[in-house]
Amino acid sequence: MSELTFNQVDQTVLNSLKPPGKSYWALIALLFAGVLMGASCWLYQIFVGVGVAGMNNPVAWGTYLINFVFWVGIAHSGTLISAILHLFRAGWRNPIARAAETMTVFAVCTAGLFPFIHLGRAWMVYFMLPFPNQRNLWPNFQSPLMFDVVAISTYLTVSSLFWYTGMLPDLAIVRDNATGFRKKVFTVLSMGWTGRFEQWRHYTRGYLFFAALATPLVISVHSVVSWDFALGVVPGWHTTIFAPYFVAGAIHSGLAMVITLMIPLRRIFGYQQIITIHVLEAVAKTIVFTGLIVGFAYGTEFFIAWYSHNPLEQYIFAWRPTGDYAVGFWIMAICNTMIPLLYLFKKVRTNIAALFIISLVVNVGMWYERFVIIITSVARDFIPHNWGLFSPSLVEYGIMIGSFSLFFFLFCLFVKHMPAVSMTEVKEMLE
């Protein structure tokens, strides 16, 4: 990395913005087909009713809420990398900060769709908006669901502004190397940025404040998401550990997604000298750390269930690893806590294939974590005659595939048309 010159950094990133080939457009078409499939399933659900989903009584929160929590979680490591590690002056975050922040914005956009989908009658969303309608119906801000509306909207707005502000100097680099219509577009987008020290003076200060504000926000957002569950008196949900447990889990899954995205990105665009193996190793080490926190949280849940002498809590935690959803539980436990420990070995951390495969495994494990939390608790709550099981319907699978397609579709469009690596921050690292 230190052998790179400023010019080489610019050229490497600018080369990635050259007109794409057929394989790129084929991938975009495939992802767009996935988006269309998801959209069709949602439209079908709107016309027929939310009953086409597998949700039932008692499992009224199904894959839509699982995917909502999953995507909000994915979003979190972007802010960890761009804001928290910026405050800690961790230089290794510079080459991946932009892509991680992009991941945040698109993951929050994807997550934000699920409450609408889950509503069934999506147009009823205005019930959550405070305005004096004919029924004098005002939202109740004592509900964690209303905290969620405020927190997720704030997170999306703040992340988008942070992302765009961070891009200004890079947009100016693209402008200065572009011609014709493209130059005009990037001139507008870069807001006339010229790198005057008068501009840098305000920019660095403003960027620091962005990072300082995004840090408590990111922690609060997933805490609020956890309170959607923890503030209910359902066994398995009603626990004070949920907020830190969710935040750690979110960062765990997000970091895994960062590796999942960075490995193809560096290979396709030739970023190996910028996103070095040292950077990926640093992410892998952080995954070991978050994996240990998540494992500790899993253990604590079981300990508290036993220690509380609450038979309902004890039952649910005995049922999770042995009952109908035991497979999901063990996928969660093994994929999130044991397999990431392989990253302790340098040989694994420096092997690209191993890094990539383990990151995928953690992603799967974290999806199952949300499945286990959300489904098992309501499937076996207080009244045995009200117990029931849940399995997703085809419509839910379609919407889930659609959400993954949408995320990767937006990400692929971004990395080919905008600078996916922050040239300015990489140069700062070289200085």
Add this chain to the structure above:
Amino acid sequence: MPTDKRLMGLFKDPDQVIEALKAFKASTWSVVRVHGPIPNHKIAHALDLPKSKVGYFTLAGGIIGFFFGFFFAAYNSIQWELIVSGKPVVALVPFFIVGFEFTILFSVFGNVIGLINVGGLPDYEGLAEYDPRCSGDHYGITVAYAPDSEEELRRFFQERGAEISDFSVRPQTV
């Protein structure tokens, strides 16, 4: 001696920029602005740039945001005075959370307004006296000079290893 004429010296090494800035302080030429591909504390220090005032906008946004969020939630609750879970109609703890989120949101709005306001963005006119190499790997010092000192200024830059970028006559836009 400020005039309408401008010349930009382009350096690759920030230390050369700092040396040149020190020399300009002792000269009759006036430095109009300095451009760079990345921020540099030493150059900022050599330019005697004061601390940015963006933070005041951020702070103002945060204070407004907290009170707005808290009282907004309370106002909603008062419209429909329903006691939920035995909590008071104006419940401090839950409304504090709403206040917190709005604090962050409005702080960020204040931050952006501050950047636009004191940072002078957007600044499309600034592109007229700008060299695209400054976003790549060069630092540019733009200097105003009297017509009779042009040769001397060119020599000054060249002696310090700078390339020269010439601008036509433009109004001063410091």
